[in-house]
Amino acid sequence: MSRNKTIRIGLSARLFHPRQGATGIESKTLQVLEQSIAQWVMSRDVLVLMVPSILKDGPIHRSNIRLRDYAEYLDGLVLQGGADVSPEAYGEEPLHVDWAGDRVRDAYEMELLHEFVEAGKPVLGICRGMQLINVAFGGSLYQDIPSQFTDASRHQAEAYDRHSHGVRFLEDGRFAHWFGQADGGEVVSIHHQCVRSLGRNLVVEAVASEDGMIEAIRHSGTDFVVGVQWHPEFHTPGREDLLDCSPLLEAFLSAARNSR
Helix, strand or coil, X not given: CCCCCCCEEEEEXXXXXXXXXXXXXXXXXXXXXXXXXHHHHHXXXXXXXXXXXXXXXXXXXXXXXXXXXXXXXXXXXXXXXXXXXXXXXXXXXXXXXXXXXXXXXXXXXXXXXXXXXXXXXXXXXXXXXXXXXXXXXXXXXXXXXXXXXXXXXXXXXXXXXXXXXXXXXXXXXXXXXXXXXXCCEEEECXXXXXXXXCCCCEEEEEEECCCCCEEXXXXXXXXCEEEECCCHHHCCCCCCCCCCCHHHHHHHHHHHHHCC
């Protein structure tokens, strides 16, 4: 593996904050990545590095490293799934305490997104990552699909990564070109929030087959800023009922290669 040719992809961290009254590791801030997303990106012999959130005046050691430095060093960014995006990020109050989201993670990932866009590096958002891209460009979300989206089909179930539904690509869109067809397919769905109003310069690339919910978006003013509401990393080999998302990964990595 040549260091000069190997693509380096950054993966945003999931944040787990200290739990009140906890001891041991749960009394600390944890920054983690979910194994499946790392393995999916690494399946093309790509180096994956988790990008930690940065405290400018850390309580332990100060550092001059900035998120901008990661955007300059790495070739692309994946924003992984996790906690809700806070409604406060798009000018609303949480309608339920469980939907308050994580403002700390929102701020960290929005800065990370901004730096990669400024550096001309590709960004792929998955589930929460797609929602964050939409909000970062001025869009909004439905805080809760079952209570706010009329006639919605099921997008989340106790089966978790065994739950799926159909999506279709928009004709003449970038996804239809990458996948070679507009029919789409079955995708793993685990979300109770979704895009309500699109952010600036964002276009729809895919919708849910049954209810028309936005399932993929793309920024029209950049080379590659793309979000998917589904989880391609859970489309494991052998599950022939699910959409093969290799074309999406290849398009992202091609953009990363071209950004060097």
